[in-house]
Amino acid sequence: MSYLLEPLKTSKLTLKNRLIMPPMATSKSEKDGRVSEDILKYYDEKSKGGYISLVIIEHSFIDKAGKASENQLSISNDSVVEGLQKLSEIIHRNASKTIMQINHAGSAAMRNVTGCEVVGPSAVSNPIKGDMPRELTGLEIDDIVQKFKAAALRVKEAGFDGVEIHSAHGYLLNQFFSPLTNKRNDEYGGNVKSRIKIHLDIIKAVRGAVGDNFPIFLRLGASDYMTGGSTVEDSKIAAKEFEKAGVDVLDISGGLCRYTLPGNTSQGYFSPLTEEIKKVVSVPVILTGGITESKAAETLLLQHKADLIGVGRAIYRDSSWAQRAIESLR
Template identity: 70%
Template sequence: MSYLLNPLQLGSLTLVNRLVMPPMATAKAEPDGKVSPAILNYYKEKSAGGYLSLIIIEHSFIQPIGKASENQLSIADDSVVEGLKELAEVIHRNGAKTVMQINHAGSAAAEEIIGTTPVGPSAIKNPRKGGVPRQLTREEIGEIVAAFAAAARRVKAAGFDGVEIHSAHGYFLNQFFSPLTNRRTDEYGGDVLGRIRIHLQVIEAVRAAVGEEFPILLRLGASDFAEGGTTLEDSQIAAREFEKAGVNIIDISGGFSGYSIPGNNEQGYFAPLSMAVKKVVSIPVILTGGITEAQAAERLLAEGKADLIGVGRAVLQDSQWAKKAVESLRS
């Protein structure tokens, strides 16, 4: 029996196998962030045949001040919903399920793109991007929490199968989670529970916006791989709280290290993180990181390192990768 070809039932969401296409920025959206023909063609090609059970759409900005790069997808206002409906339909017609990732860049934003000083938990230089943000007030934090909820409501209105909250790769929520960038002395700083207070508020607001049945994923940068940064133990505490708060799937990646680990190229290099998180939660965990062979994905599942496998760059380079992987395991 193949672990990779095993279906997964998660509430109302049925996944035909354990293969996931993780979010990867394409910079193919229109300049205003709306869905473009290039985006539609890209996801149509990647989802063809339904060999990938779940496609997670690249990070989309929830507020103009949280825009990470040119031609990034927007989920920041209601005018984008019509185009996104088309995107969800293109993927559904190919037989795959699809979730949209919502994000705020925080201090990873660039002034020349957003037209103002970026914001963050503390006025501390972003270790990945280099900019020094303006520290947010409590009131502004509340406004960003509300923007996450409004974005999730739009994702649901556009017909997606779930929403993923982005807290990895040194972006906004990751900046609150990491002691490298969160030096606040109020209730949003300090220990892990203080640093994830905003996450729990976002999860609660998103859940209220989408209802009880709509799947919520959270992408967690489970370690910064840097002195003084987030640790595996922090992530275990956080993951337990996220599950209690109503997250349905945890998607593991890196923190300020981004989507890689310096000096580690083995397939499934985030496996120690996903396995540690899997030990403390009962919800499914997604593992990504340098996986290029179906047999490696199969082995990682068999060893209990994760419940779902994300294959990014291999699918980016070869749209037939998932088809070949599935057929090789069926034969």
């Protein structure tokens, strides 16, 4: 049997195959971040038939100040839970599992979107976008940790199968991880283990809220691919700490380079990162990035580059991609 069709089983999660749909922003929510009919229709269409084992819902803001863009989905207050329950029910009815990605944009936020002061780990401009941030105080960091915790509990209450903490693509937790954007001199800055203190605090808080059996994923921007930025060696240290802290799955992508590598259009262009990280952890590792062919997905799994394959843009463009891919391997 095809490796892509093999189930993946952990103590907390069983997936019927190795194909997942990674989080991709749609800008289809209501203006206040509530679930819209367009969101429901979009995820219904993508998950129809249950060919995708796991659908990861696009990044959702935990706090108004951390909103990344207009019409971004919200997980910032209890009023959104009812709409999110409808979303999880639709995907489950289509026989796929689903988790939600929760996020704070940090210095990638813009005042004209949030109406709030832009903040980050340090007063360093974000290479992607955004206004010059103010450096967060220790008390404000504690508050953000609590907002991640509350958001994760809402994800569970809305009926999802797990939660993903977003630390990639130049957003707040990625900003703490990267030495390019984290110039702090306190316990949250300096070496890798200090730069991930906020991550470990969030993982601990989230685990305390959702309980021992609810899967926690973490999306890690495992390299900035920029001079002076984070490297795969940093990420190997971080990945081991995340596993020890209780993360159940690591979802690997780019850091300040975001989700593409300029000039690299190979299938699975982040596979050098996942291959290295797999050497130091025992939890499943997700690979995304440029994968558009089922044979390429199969090869990457057989080469032990990853345990799960995320296919994003191909599924975004063609909702029947997953059906054709799965049926071609049966």
